Amino acid sequence: MAIDPVTLQVLANHAQAAAEAMAFTLFRTAHSTFVKETEDFTSGLTTPEGMTFASPRDLGATWFIGLDYGNAIRMIQDYRPGDVCITNDPYSGYVCTHTPDLHIWKPIFWGDEIVAFAVGHIHNTDVGGAVPASLSRQLTEVHQEGIRIPPSKIYEEGRLNKTLLDVMLTNVRMPEQNWGDFKAQLASVATGERKVHEMIRRFGVDTFRQGIQDLLDLGDRRARAVLGKIPDGDYHFVDYLDEDGPGGVPVRLELTLRIRGEECVLDFTGSDPQLHSSLNVPTGGAERHILLMVGYTYSLYTIDETIPLNGGITRPARCIIPEGSVLNPKFPAAVGMRSLTCGRLQSLIIGAFQAAMPQAMPAGPGSSAGIMNVKTIDAKTGRRIMASINPMTGGAGGSSFGDGADGSGANSSFLKNTPVEVNEAEVPIRFRRYGLVPDSGGAGKARGGLATELEFQLFSPNSVVTARNRDRTRFSTWGAMGGDPGATSSFWRNPDSNHAEDLGNTDVVNLDPGDIIRIKAAGGAGWGPAWERDPALVMRDVSEGKVSVAAAARDYGVVVRDGALDAAASESARAQLAAAAASRAPAHFRFNPARDAYEREWTDASYAALAAVLAMLPVHWRHFVKRRIFDRVAAMPAAERRADGGHVRAIFAEAIASFPELRHIRPAAE
Numbered sequence: 001m002a003i004d005p006v007t008l009q010v011l012a013n014h015a016q017a018a019a020e021a022m023a024f025t026l027f028r029t030a031h032s033t034f035v036k037e038t039e040d041f042t043s044g045l046t047t048p049e050g051m052t053f054a055s056p057r058d059l060g061a062t063w064f065i066g067l068d069y070g071n072a073i074r075m076i077q078d079y080r081p082g083d084v085c086i087t088n089d090p091y092s093g094y095v096c097t098h099t100p101d102l103h104i105w106k107p108i109f110w111g112d113e114i115v116a117f118a119v120g121h122i123h124n125t126d127v128g129g130a131v132p133a134s135l136s137r138q139l140t141e142v143h144q145e146g147i148r149i150p151p152s153k154i155y156e157e158g159r160l161n162k163t164l165l166d167v168m169l170t171n172v173r174m175p176e177q178n179w180g181d182f183k184a185q186l187a188s189v190a191t192g193e194r195k196v197h198e199m200i201r202r203f204g205v206d207t208f209r210q211g212i213q214d215l216l217d218l219g220d221r222r223a224r225a226v227l228g229k230i231p232d233g234d235y236h237f238v239d240y241l242d243e244d245g246p247g248g249v250p251v252r253l254e255l256t257l258r259i260r261g262e263e264c265v266l267d268f269t270g271s272d273p274q275l276h277s278s279l280n281v282p283t284g285g286a287e288r289h290i291l292l293m294v295g296y297t298y299s300l301y302t303i304d305e306t307i308p309l310n311g312g313i314t315r316p317a318r319c320i321i322p323e324g325s326v327l328n329p330k331f332p333a334a335v336g337m338r339s340l341t342c343g344r345l346q347s348l349i350i351g352a353f354q355a356a357m358p359q360a361m362p363a364g365p366g367s368s369a370g371i372m373n374v375k376t377i378d379a380k381t382g383r384r385i386m387a388s389i390n391p392m393t394g395g396a397g398g399s400s401f402g403d404g405a406d407g408s409g410a411n412s413s414f415l416k417n418t419p420v421e422v423n424e425a426e427v428p429i430r431f432r433r434y435g436l437v438p439d440s441g442g443a444g445k446a447r448g449g450l451a452t453e454l455e456f457q458l459f460s461p462n463s464v465v466t467a468r469n470r471d472r473t474r475f476s477t478w479g480a481m482g483g484d485p486g487a488t489s490s491f492w493r494n495p496d497s498n499h500a501e502d503l504g505n506t507d508v509v510n511l512d513p514g515d516i517i518r519i520k521a522a523g524g525a526g527w528g529p530a531w532e533r534d535p536a537l538v539m540r541d542v543s544e545g546k547v548s549v550a551a552a553a554r555d556y557g558v559v560v561r562d563g564a565l566d567a568a569a570s571e572s573a574r575a576q577l578a579a580a581a582a583s584r585a586p587a588h589f590r591f592n593p594a595r596d597a598y599e600r601e602w603t604d605a606s607y608a609a610l611a612a613v614l615a616m617l618p619v620h621w622r623h624f625v626k627r628r629i630f631d632r633v634a635a636m637p638a639a640e641r642r643a644d645g646g647h648v649r650a651i652f653a654e655a656i657a658s659f660p661e662l663r664h665i666r667p668a669a670e
Contacts, residue, residue, distance in 0.1 A: 002210065002214050011211040012218075018045060018191075018196065019192070022045075023041070023120075025187050026120065026184045026185060030122070031184070032125050032388065039416045040123040041122040042064040042120050042121050043120035043188050044067070048114045050068055051069075051312075052065065053216055053311065055309055057309065063297070064290060066288075066290055066293055066297060066314045071284075072085075072087055072105070076153065080107075082158030083156055084106045087103055088101060088127065089150045091142065091284075096121070097282060099147070099148055100133075101121050102127075102149075104121070104186070104189060115200065115209060116212065118189035118190075118191075118196070119189070120188050120189060126173045126386050127178070128171040128172045128173065129146035130144040132464045132508075133373040134336060135466070136508045137246055139277070139334045141334050143332060144334065145334060145335070165179075173386045177386070215308065216312035219311065220312040222304070223315070224263070224316045226303050227263060229357075234256055235256070235353070236352070236355075237351035238252060239478070240252055240475045240598075242472065243471075244275050244279065244626075245279070246506070249626075250598065252270070252272050253327075253344055253348045254271050255267065255268055257353065264317050265317070266317060268322070268327050269611075270611050271325050271326055271327055272326045273623055274325060282333075283328050292319045292327065294349075294411070295345060296349055298346060298350065298411060302353075303357060303360045324619035324622065326341065343412070343471075351478065354480050354589075361399065363480035364480070366448075366451055366489075366524045367412045367522070368489070368522065370489075371415075371468040371469055372467055372519065373467075374463065375463065376428060376463040377462070378460075389429070391408075392521045394409070394451045394486065395409050395450045396410035397442075397449070397477065397486075398449075398525065403441075403447045404524035404525075428459060432455040433453060433518075434452070438547065440520070441523045442525035442526035443551070444529070445528025445529055446533075448525045451489070451520055451521035453518070454517075455517065466508050466509075467506070468507060470491060470506065472489040472522035473488055473489055473505050475488075476525075477525040482530075482581065483529070485590055487523040488522055489520055489522040490502070492517070529581060531556060531575075533558075535556075538556045538558040542560055557573035603645070605644050608645060609644075609645030609649050610652075621661075628651075
């Protein structure tokens with residue numbers, strides 16, 4: 001029997017406070033910069049079955065709301081008081097999503113009964129593997145991405161499994177850092193256990209047991225209420241990663257969002273096949289896997305920020321993810337850079353919800369510039385250092401409610417800035433610049449948020465910089481409702497010199513003493529026509545250095561002379577911008593020229609043909625054949641490309657005929 005609403009709300013407040021206390025404990029006691037400053041960690045409480053019912057709102061990576069630990073919990077045969085379990089294996093239980101994420105869970109007993117689990121994860125800066133910080137697009141199988149621990153007991157009835165700990169720490173580059181962060185995790189789940197016991201003493205075990213189920217039911221009902229506000233229909237959206245591997249071709253992510261009453265289906269059919277790089281997203285085909293549901297959760301919370309943040313809100317949704325695709329790869333596919341693909345996946349889902357609820361949802365978020373890590377040696381002490389120095393994040397998209405947040409917005413806002421002073425105290429590098437990038441936000445009635453820029457110098461030989469999640473160098477964020485796309489990102493070695501090197505989407509860079517790195521994130525996109533923006537807001541942006549005088553005139557039709565608004569010239573310029581827009585075909589979304597050009601070469605019909613023929617192949621052949629088809633299409637005169645994608649099918653038939661192992665495959669006749 002459900003408990004009364006007042007008691008349920010009080011219990012909900014206590015549960016969230018418990019999760020916040022867990023997060024605060026971890027945050028205050030962690031060792032690595034990436035945890036104690038950037039806050040890439042989670043904490044929470046789950047039901048005995050493993051579904052999260054309480055999460056913090058203000059600390060850590062809050063996008064893990066709705067994470068289901070059930071599969072991993074069931075892989076441990078017997079639980080006793082004092083046990084603590086761990087895993088970082090993306091293919092064991094599908095709780096962990098790449099090897100640096102170490103998840104732990106502790107059973108909370110009341111008498112002989114498990115009443116909940118205290119859970120959480122931290123992102124270790126390094127867990128060994130082929131490259132410093134363990135992650136790179138160039139890796140091709142999960143075995144290269146560091147040590148993997150399947151669900152195991154690290155503490156049994158309060159006794160540390162020293163053998164397992166030694167194996168873990170022996171295989172990482174900075175063992176004392178990993179051990180320090182792990183002890184912070186242990187303190188966090190101990191806090192969760194204590195807080196649950198306090199709740200049970202206050203409310204009684206029966207009320208607690210029923211209450212956590214009622215909280216999930218409440219999340220379910222409130223999510224259905226949000227979905228019920230969206231008109232029934234099918235909403236289609238596509239987004240891309242710049243490359244499917246070093247020097248590669250784009251990755252297409254495709255979604256059809258089907259809204260039916262108070263339920264929805266997210267159908268990812270048409271997304272690219274499993275890749276021979278580490279951009280794959282390990283979901284195990286679970287229809288409500290956390291990595292697939294983040295954009296959905298963000299969208300519901302954007303439409304109604306009062307909904308409960310627990311696993312219940314995922315119940316009205318389910319996902320369709322074809323096996324052997326980039327969103328449902330088969331072992332042993334590399335998955336370390338799933339964070340890059342997930343950022344684009346979130347943008348994809350936000351785009352579909354934007355099409356469904358344009359007044360409630362923002363334009364495209366920046367994100368995907370790079371989480372910067374440095375491996376170097378301190379010349380004064382000889383100490384080897386492996387540290388995360390900063391997440392480089394783009395601005396948020398503008399919306400009907402106002403401008404996008406500058407610097408760290410939308411789906412990247414949980415990644416906190418690390419102060420320059422902290423970095424220079426812990427890592428022997430010199431920061432030359434850190435700030436916002438003028439003119440990087442897409443123009444619109446609501447401007448897109450500005451991107452961030454970071455420039456630093458290293459002084460030790462054999463230093464390595466890794467820039468996890470490098471992307472948006474080619475395809476920028478998408479504007480909505482007449483707004484412009486944001487600026488692309490960039491990555492340079494020794495800029496402003498006679499030996500400057502454009503690093504593009506490279507994510508591992510070997511550096512010499514004195515080398516300088518400059519990285520810029522992507523800007524958020526604009527919402528609504530730019531010539532409808534209040535000139536006073538444009539003038540404010542100009543005075544604050546966010547928009548240049550030239551961009552004010554070019555993009556907004558706001559003419560500034562000697563620091564003042566020229567009203568007559570602005571009125572004429574804005575009228576010209578409006579007339580130019582009226583001459584174009586109307587479009588809900590606006591993309592940058594690179595994407596427009598790409599989609600003239602690779603149309604929806606061509607991609608549909610590609611997806612159909614690649615699905616005929618064994619999984620391990622798909623990426624290889626995809627690359628061959630792309631090479632042939634790139635070399636083909638435009639006049640020979642067919643509108644219905646027939647040229648793709650013809651190239652596929654030729655490709656498989658050249659390999660004896662594939663000659664049994666019979667493509668359908670034209």
